[in-house]
Amino acid sequence: MARTRILxxxxxxxxxxxxxQRLQRMGYQVVGVxxxxxxxxxxxxxxxxxxxxxxxxxxxxxxxIEAADTIRNRFHLPVIFLTAFADDTTLQRAAVTEAFGYxxxxxxxxxxxxxxxxxxxxxxxxxxxxxxEERYMLAAQAANDGLWDWDLQTDxxxxxxxxxxxxxxxxxxxxxxxxxxxxxxxxxxxxxxQVALAAHLRGLTEHLEKEYRMLHRDGTYxxxxxxxxxxxxxxxxxxxxVGSQTDIDARKKAEEQLLHDAVHDALTxxxxxxxxxxxxxxxxxxxxxSAEYTFAVLFLDLDQFKVINxxxxxxxxxxxxxxxxxxxxxxxxxxxxxxxxxxxxxVILLDDLHDPNEAVxxxxxxxxxxKAPFQVQGQFAYTSASIGIVSSVHGYERTMDILxxxxxAMYQAKAMGKAxxxxxxxxxxxxxxxxxxxxxxxxxxxxxxxxxxxxQPILAMASGQVAGMEALLRWHHxxxxxxxxxxxxxxAEETGLIIPIGQWVLRxxxxxxxxxxxxxxxxxxxxxxxxxxxxxxxxxxxxxQVAEILSDTGIPAHSLRLEITxxxxxxxxxLAMRAVEKLRALGVELYIDDFGTGYSSLSYIQRFAIxxxxxxxxxxxxxxxxGDSSELIKSILRFALDLGLETIAEGVETEDQLEHLKxxxxxxxxxxxxxxxxxxxxAGMFLAQAFSEKHxxxxxxxxxxxxxxxxxxxxxxxxxxxxxxxx
Numbered sequence: 242m243a244r245t246r247i248l249x250x251x252x253x254x255x256x257x258x259x260x261x262q263r264l265q266r267m268g269y270q271v272v273g274v275x276x277x278x279x280x281x282x283x284x285x286x287x288x289x290x291x292x293x294x295x296x297x298x299x300x301x302x303x304x305x306i307e308a309a310d311t312i313r314n315r316f317h318l319p320v321i322f323l324t325a326f327a328d329d330t331t332l333q334r335a336a337v338t339e340a341f342g343y344x345x346x347x348x349x350x351x352x353x354x355x356x357x358x359x360x361x362x363x364x365x366x367x368x369x370x371x372x373x374e375e376r377y378m379l380a381a382q383a384a385n386d387g388l389w390d391w392d393l394q395t396d397x398x399x400x401x402x403x404x405x406x407x408x409x410x411x412x413x414x415x416x417x418x419x420x421x422x423x424x425x426x427x428x429x430x431x432x433x434x435q436v437a438l439a440a441h442l443r444g445l446t447e448h449l450e451k452e453y454r455m456l457h458r459d460g461t462y463x464x465x466x467x468x469x470x471x472x473x474x475x476x477x478x479x480x481x482x483v484g485s486q487t488d489i490d491a492r493k494k495a496e497e498q499l500l501h502d503a504v505h506d507a508l509t510x511x512x513x514x515x516x517x518x519x520x521x522x523x524x525x526x527x528x529x530x531s532a533e534y535t536f537a538v539l540f541l542d543l544d545q546f547k548v549i550n551x552x553x554x555x556x557x558x559x560x561x562x563x564x565x566x567x568x569x570x571x572x573x574x575x576x577x578x579x580x581x582x583x584x585x586x587x588v589i590l591l592d593d594l595h596d597p598n599e600a601v602x603x604x605x606x607x608x609x610x611x612k613a614p615f616q617v618q619g620q621f622a623y624t625s626a627s628i629g630i631v632s633s634v635h636g637y638e639r640t641m642d643i644l645x646x647x648x649x650a651m652y653q654a655k656a657m658g659k660a661x662x663x664x665x666x667x668x669x670x671x672x673x674x675x676x677x678x679x680x681x682x683x684x685x686x687x688x689x690x691x692x693x694x695x696x697q698p699i700l701a702m703a704s705g706q707v708a709g710m711e712a713l714l715r716w717h718h719x720x721x722x723x724x725x726x727x728x729x730x731x732x733a734e735e736t737g738l739i740i741p742i743g744q745w746v747l748r749x750x751x752x753x754x755x756x757x758x759x760x761x762x763x764x765x766x767x768x769x770x771x772x773x774x775x776x777x778x779x780x781x782x783x784x785x786q787v788a789e790i791l792s793d794t795g796i797p798a799h800s801l802r803l804e805i806t807x808x809x810x811x812x813x814x815x816l817a818m819r820a821v822e823k824l825r826a827l828g829v830e831l832y833i834d835d836f837g838t839g840y841s842s843l844s845y846i847q848r849f850a851i852x853x854x855x856x857x858x859x860x861x862x863x864x865x866x867x868g869d870s871s872e873l874i875k876s877i878l879r880f881a882l883d884l885g886l887e888t889i890a891e892g893v894e895t896e897d898q899l900e901h902l903k904x905x906x907x908x909x910x911x912x913x914x915x916x917x918x919x920x921x922x923x924a925g926m927f928l929a930q931a932f933s934e935k936h937x938x939x940x941x942x943x944x945x946x947x948x949x950x951x952x953x954x955x956x957x958x959x960x961x962x963x964x965x966x967x968x
Contacts, residue, residue, distance in 0.1 A: 245361065246272045248290040250281040250308065251323075252300045256346075260294065260323070267354055278303030278311075285312045292341075292360055297324040297331060306331075310338045319364040321356055323348070351583060352514070355507070363499055370492055387486040389469075391419070393442075394480055398422060407465065407488050409458030427454035427462050434467075441471055442479065449484060452493070464493035506581040508559055509566035517580035517588055521640045524592055528633045537600035539589040540629040540647035541569075541607070544659040546585035549622050557618040564615050565624070572607050587626075588647065597632065604628045604662040611660070625660035627651055635667070649673045680736055682718060683729055687745055691717050694749050695918035698927060699770070699889060699911045702903040707931045709768040709802065710757075711911065712750035713918050714742075734774055743777040744786055751794040751801060753921055758796065761925075763932040770802035770832060775809040779816040784823035791827070798828030802853070806834050810849055821849050832889070836877065846884070854881055856907070858892025864901050878905050 247269050251257035254276075261271045272288040275281040278299050285293060293312055297305040309320040321342035322335055335343060341360035344353060387407060390399040397417045405415045408425065415421050426434055430453035441449040449469035454462040469484030504516035512520070524536045543565070550558035562585065569579040569587060578590040591600055607626065614621040629650030637643050650665035652673070657663065686692050696710040716724045733739040754769040761767075777783055791798055803824065810817045810833075821831060833846065836854040846854070860874040881888045890902045893912030902910055919927055 244270070245292065245357070246270045246288070246290045247357070248273050248275065248281065248284055248288060248293045250275045250278075250293060250295045250299065250305060252276040252296065252298070256296075263350055263353070264294075267350055269357070277301035278305060278308030281305075281308045282311050282315075285316055285318060289316065290318065292357060292364075293318055293320045294323045295320050295340075297322055297326050297335065306334045306338060309335075309340060313338055317368075319360045321360050323353075349583065356503075359499060359503055366492070366495055366499075387488075389422070389484055389486060391469075391482040391484075392480070393482065404486050407486060408455060408463070414458075425456040427456070430454050441469065442482070444471070444479075449482070452489060463488065463490040465489060506566075509563050509581050511566050511570075511587075512578060512580040514580065514582050517578060517582075517590065518640050518644075520578050521590055521643065524590065525633070525637060525640055525643070529638070535594045535597070535633050537591045537594055537630060537632045538643050538647045539591065539600065539604060539607075540631075540644070540651040541587040541589065541626045542651055542655065543585035544625045544627055544655075546624060549624065553618055553620060553622065557620070557622070560617040561615055561622055561624070564617070565611075568610055569607065572603070572610055588644070594632075597634070600630050600632065601662065601664065604630060608660050608662070627655040627659070628662040629654055629665060630662060631665040635665070646670060676732065679724075679729065680732055680738075683716075683733060683736075683738055683742075686716060686718075687741065689719075691719065692742070692745065693717060693920070694746065694753065695920055696753070696769075696924040697911060697918040698916045698924075698931075699909050700899075700915045702899075702907055702910055707767070707928060708909060709770055710754070710924060710928075711770045711804075712746060712753075712772075714746055714772075715918075730774075734776055737776065739774050739776050740780055743774060744790075747771055747787065748790045748794065751790050751796050754800060755794045755796045757925065757928055758800070761928055761932050764928065767928070768800045768802055770804050772804045772834065773809075775806075775813065775817075778805060778809055778820045779813055783820055784827065787824060787829060788827055799830065802830045802832055804832040804834040804855065807836070818849065825850060835891075846886070851886065853887040853889060853908075855889045855891055855911075858912075861890050861892045861894075861898055861902070861912070864895075864898045875905060878907055882906060 245268075247264055249257055249260050249264070249271055251260060251274065257274050257276070261274060264271050272290050273284040275284050276299065278301060281293070281295070281299075293309070295305045295309050299305050299308070305322065305324070309322070312318050313320055319341040320338065321344065322340050323344050323346065324331075325346040327345055332343070341363055342356040344356055387403045388399075388401040389404055392398070396419060398419055398421070399417060400415055400421070402412055405412060408415075423431065423434070434451050434453050437446070437449060437451045440446050449467065449471075452464060452466050455465050457463050466487040466489045467484060468487075469482050471479050472481040472483060473479050504513055504519075505511065506513045521538070524534075528534050528536060546558065546561075549561060562581070566579070566581060566587070569589065573579060573589065573591075576592045578592070580588050580590075582588055589603070591603060594600065607628070611625050614623050616622075629647045629652070631643055631647040631650055633643075635646070646665045646669070649669050650663045653665075653669055654661040654663035663669075693715045695713045695715050697713060698707045699709040699711060700706070701708040714726055714730070716726075716729055718724050730739070733742055750769045750771050754767070758764050758767060787801070787803075791801065805817075810821075824831065830852040831849070832853045832855055833851050834855050835857045854877070856874060856877055860877070863874070878888055887908045889909040889911055890898075890907050891911050893899050893902065893910045893914050895914055898912075899910055899914055916927060
């Protein structure tokens with residue numbers, strides 16, 4: 242691959258650079274980039290690349306098809322069209338150039354690599370075939386190999402020994418009648434050969450040349466090439482036809498294999514994207530002609546396949562994909578099509594459905610079949626599939642629209658959990674578009690300064706003073722207004738945007754804490770807590786980022802508390818353990834957020850050396866007006882006390898709940914009864930008042946809240962207490 246030299250012909254400089262970088266990343270050598278057809282021909286002559294990637298629409302008088310035709314004929318170089326155009330007129334013109342591939346933009350690197358390797362292989366086969374045919378012609382002339390001579394006056398044919406040997410016969414086993422030839426021709430090829438013979442005998446063609454299959458003595462059919470020339474006497478009367486027979490079976494089978502490989506997945510042997518879309522286009526045309534004809538497409542994505550692939554190895558993953566492909570075949574009718582798009586994605590075409598619910602039943606049947614374990618590499622592996630279903634009843638006109646909507650439905654199924662299916666509805670497309678727009682906006686939110694941090698005070702129960710502030714992310718969209726974290730944090734997780742966003746949150750929270758600690762007397766023990774996602778925690782270099790932020794902002798490590806949910810630690814325990822150890826070595830303390838709603842395991846709390854557990858608000862809500870609470874919250878607090886862990890109760894909304902939790906020896910409280918989340922300015926005013934009251938010896942945090950936080954959003958308080966200000 243490293244020695245393959247490629248010429249890129251593309252008039253869009255950005256696209257050309259992208260293609261060049263992709264090719265180089267894939268291991269190919271780009272010997273030139275041309276923007277016009279004329280330049281492409283010049284560079285092809287000078288560089289003599291192994292292959293040309295040609296865009297069709299080019300600047301200048303010559304388009305890509307004309308340039309490809311010239312390059313093919315003049316330099317005998319293979320050309321692959323890499324274009325966004327797939328109309329019939331363009332395809333017909335491109336076919337004349339005998340292109341070695343036709344890839345539609347946008348493309349996948351794997352698709353491009355496969356097409357390049359097939360083109361190179363086919364080109365090499367053609368070169369070798371030309372050389373072989375030249376050698377064979379010389380050998381046949383010297384050895385009278387594979388010759389035949391048909392006497393039209395006697396209607397008898399002479400077949401040379403080599404002609405007969407090609408078909409596995411001895412000399413005495415083949416007669417001299419035309420029937421000894423024609424009777425051995427494959428029934429599907431006989432009529433075409435007879436038409437070609439008749440046309441040449443009538444003088445309509447200069448010579449006879451035909452490829453067809455002939456019956457070998459072993460009962461198989463072999464491909465042969467017959468060439469012949471009519472001989473006339475001085476009076477112009479045809480009296481003889483002489484010719485040769487060439488064994489081209491190996492070449493034809495190689496071509497058939499190439500054609501098969503071009504439209505089939507190399508791993509599973511299933512149809513690939515190209516063949517699937519071709520069959521889908523056929524049924525779509527039929528559906529558009531007949532209102533009674535319906536079909537459905539199922540888009541399947543294996544659940545947690547990456548876990549299997551990473552844990553058991555890629556060979557085991559490949560073996561599992563092959564087994565799953567075979568299972569899909571067995572689950573379908575012979576008229577249906579199952580294809581592999583790549584990775585762990587499969588698509589199924591259900592043809593000619595008479596019951597609209599049949600597609601759902603097929604999806605359920607597949608999911609039931611996947612419940613059984615697969616044995617790969619001597620171990621049992623379990624998987625399931627998320628399935629999106631789309632029906633032709635929605636009135637599609639393009640195959641790609643069908644595949645798009647099936648994909649949308651599949652993501653809807655994946656969002657519902659493992660082993661689910663979803664039937665496409667037009668509203669899903671609107672949601673997908675809205676989600677795409679939201680993702681695009683989220684990518685620019687940091688640069689546009691649309692993200693803000695709000696801070697909610699955390700109260701020390703025993704002293705009644707503020708101990709810390711939890712940083713809470715807010716997004717103020719310029720059009721949609723305030724967007725709830727639950728609406729964009731999962732999207733940030735899925736797209737990987739949580740990494741830069743999380744880094745910004747950490748830096749901003751630490752910067753703000755440094756501001757408060759340097760401007761508010763008595764705040765030297767104040768800390769800030771920040772929620773950390775699973776992707777952040779296990780991202781390489783996370784602990785190093787935290788150390789850099791602490792160093793840059795100048796706050797001590799013990800002033801930063803990181804809140805992690807139980808699932809984050811348990812879903813990827815080994816990576817999480819290594820990350821936690823590095824963070825603890827920095828001196829950063831760790832909280833378990835929403836404790837009691839997940840695993841709630843004593844072993845992992847001790848294993849990860851957690852400092853504090855945050856009791857989920859659902860347990861605080863059950864505390865009634867009389868101060869009664871469930872035994873579960875009492876057990877959690879006793880358990881934390883026994884282990885020497887600090888506790889924070891979330892969602893404290895009434896003074897009765899606050900007093901009751903204090904009586905149960907809960908260390909900290911957080912909720913609306915203390916303060917709602919506050920903007921940095923309002924939080925600074927709140928803290929300034931809190932620490933001012935602390936110095937005066939006050940222990941009445943609720944009164945403090947009522948007198949300060951209610952007016953925090955409006956700037957300075959009425960009594961003139963200045964807010965904490967930082968650059």
